[in-house]
Amino acid sequence: xxxxxxxxxxxxxxxxxxxxxxxxxxxxxxxxxxxxxxxxxxxxxxxxxxxxxxxxxxxxxxxxxxxxxxxxxxxxxxxxxxxxxxxxxxxxxxxxxxxxxxxxxxxx
Amino acid sequence: xxxxxxxxxxxxxxxxxxxxxxxxxxxxxxxxxxxxxxxxxxxxxxxxxxxxxxxxxxxxxxxxxxxxxxxxxxxxxxxxxxxxxxxxxxxxxxxxxxxxxxxxxxxxxxx
Numbered sequence: 001x002x003x004x005x006x007x008x009x010x011x012x013x014x015x016x017x018x019x020x021x022x023x024x025x026x027x028x029x030x031x032x033x034x035x036x037x038x039x040x041x042x043x044x045x046x047x048x049x050x051x052x053x054x055x056x057x058x059x060x061x062x063x064x065x066x067x068x069x070x071x072x073x074x075x076x077x078x079x080x081x082x083x084x085x086x087x088x089x090x091x092x093x094x095x096x097x098x099x100x101x102x103x104x105x106x107x108x
Numbered sequence: 109x110x111x112x113x114x115x116x117x118x119x120x121x122x123x124x125x126x127x128x129x130x131x132x133x134x135x136x137x138x139x140x141x142x143x144x145x146x147x148x149x150x151x152x153x154x155x156x157x158x159x160x161x162x163x164x165x166x167x168x169x170x171x172x173x174x175x176x177x178x179x180x181x182x183x184x185x186x187x188x189x190x191x192x193x194x195x196x197x198x199x200x201x202x203x204x205x206x207x208x209x210x211x212x213x214x215x216x217x218x219x
Contacts, residue, residue, distance in 0.1 A: 033207060042198055042210040043151070088150065092206055098143075100150035 004091045006099035013079045014107050021102040023072040023089035032065055032072045033096070035088045043088060081106050109134050112211035114199050120217045121189040129184040129214050131199030137209075139202040140182040142166075142174065144195040145213075151198065157182055189218045 003026045013019050023032065031050045035043040047056055049065035049072060056063045060083075062075040072089055086101040115130045133140065138159045143151040143166075153166030157176040171193060173185040182201075186193060194217050200208040 031206065035208075042213050043200075043208075045207050045209070048205070048207060090208075095156075096202075096206060096208065098151045098153075103148070 004089060004097045004099040006089055006102055008102060009100065011102055011104045012107065013083075013104060015079055015081065017079055018075065018077045019079065019104075020073055020075045021087055021104075023074075023091070023099055025070045025091045025097075027091075027093055028069050029091040029093055030069075031092050032069075033090045033092070034063055034072075034074055035090065035098075036085050037088065037101070038085045041085075046087075076104075079104075079106055081108060111135065112199055112201055112209050114197075114211035114214050116214060117212065118215045120219060121186075122219060123189060123191065125189050126185070126187050127189070129186075129197055129199075129216075131182045131184065131211060132180050133182075133199075133201040133209070134180065135201060135203065135209065136179060137201035137203045138179065140176065141200045141202075141208065142172070142182070142184045143198045143200065144168065144193075145198060146195050154184065154197075186216075191218050194218045 005024050007022050033048045034046040037043045047063050053067045054065040060077045064073045086103045088098050088101045090096045090098045112133045141156045142154040152168045155174040157163045160179050163174050197214045199211040202208045
């Protein structure tokens with residue numbers, strides 16, 4: 001079955017630094033979605049990527065879908081304390097499968 | 109629109125007790141899902157439904173049951189609670205775009 005893996009599991013970032021989290025699927029995906037879960041909260045949809053090689057930006061967040069539609073990345077620039085939380089990717093072929101998430105902590 | 113609502117927010121059960129976690133959505137979504145999230149872990153799909161009267165097992169269905177008699181409601185039933193079912197339970201729904209909208213969660217402890 002489809003498996004979605006995320007690395008790293010934890011990301012400790014100095015405020016103001018950049019970082020990237022990666023998502024890899026064992027199968028080709030029709031689309032990939034990213035969600036953010038704040039501590040104690042519920043996952044909230046951030047963005048969906050559909051096309052091969054697609055790149056989308058949301059302020060300091062840049063999302064990319066790989067050419068083969070089997071991987072994706074989320075790059076955050078100039079990390080702020082508001083970026084704290086767990087970022088999940090979710091890949092879809094016929095059903096949405098969530099990765100285990102990357103939990104981000106920020107050192108002020 | 110309230111979106112996806114879940115009740116209760118918190119619950120403590122004794123081993124062997126049963127309970128129903130309620131989930132409702134007002135977005136007229138066909139698809140609904142139940143996930144569990146253990147501390148520091150990702151989301152595991154318990155059951156899902158593609159429409160009223162249709163349900164199917166997800167990754168971790170053992171110990172749970174669901175029903176979907178209406179488009180709006182998708183309750184999750186625990187028949188014989190076990191400590192391994194201590195978790196946070198999220199209900200979600202989606203329409204045609206695949207994007208899932210999550211409820212605030214139910215924090216369940218089984219002692």
